[in-house]
Amino acid sequence: MLQRLVHIPDGPALIEGMLEIPDQPRGIVLFAHGSGSSRHSPRNNYVAGVLREAGIGTLLMDLLTAEEDGDYKTRFDIPLLTRRLTVATQWLAQQPEAKGLPIGYFGASTGAAAALQAAAKMGKAVAAVVSRGGRPDLAGGVALRQVVAPTLLIVGSLDDVVIELNRAAFEVMTCEKELRIVPGASHLFEEPGTLEEVARLATDWFLRHLLLQLGNPHAL
Structure with missing residues (x-):
């Protein structure tokens, strides 16, 4: 297992992150956390750990500097x-x-909007997107229609407003897509067993689509 702290330059800013890649990886998932959270988010770190157990590398990072x-x-x-x-x-x-x-x-909350906008820009270079309790509506209709990466939207059944926002975004998207509602889960998936279900759904989605692209390098 490779594990290293990385600093990625964007002009004068540095994006700090933790890159962890298991032996014989099947792909790598970049995490975009929500507002007010960080790469130390216990929920994202839990999902990342499950992904690594399945042979998928992870990059958890702070997309904003401390000042920003x-x-x-x-x-x-x-x-x-x-x-x-x-x-x-x-x-x-x-x-x-x-x-x-x-x-x-993998995007959570507002990070899901950034993940979808980035996926729209990157085209086939992105194999799959997963949103957890995300705000895909904030990506905007133009970007949502441009996403070609297979996208899974996961929302808790108790997160009423966000469910409707996800349904509206889902209708706009034209890529391969699924909307999964986790029973008994609130916005942060704090209820017993709900975050585990998120990790299971995300892992299955990434394994399916990362392996498809791994077997077809021309997709890049």
């Missing part, structure tokens, strides 16, 4: 978050340990 994160408005700057995620993706593709591996995105 202190500005409430910047936390909702989807274009900035999208650019940082795109920069991180391009950087990762050049790393020897990651070169040639299929790439996926």
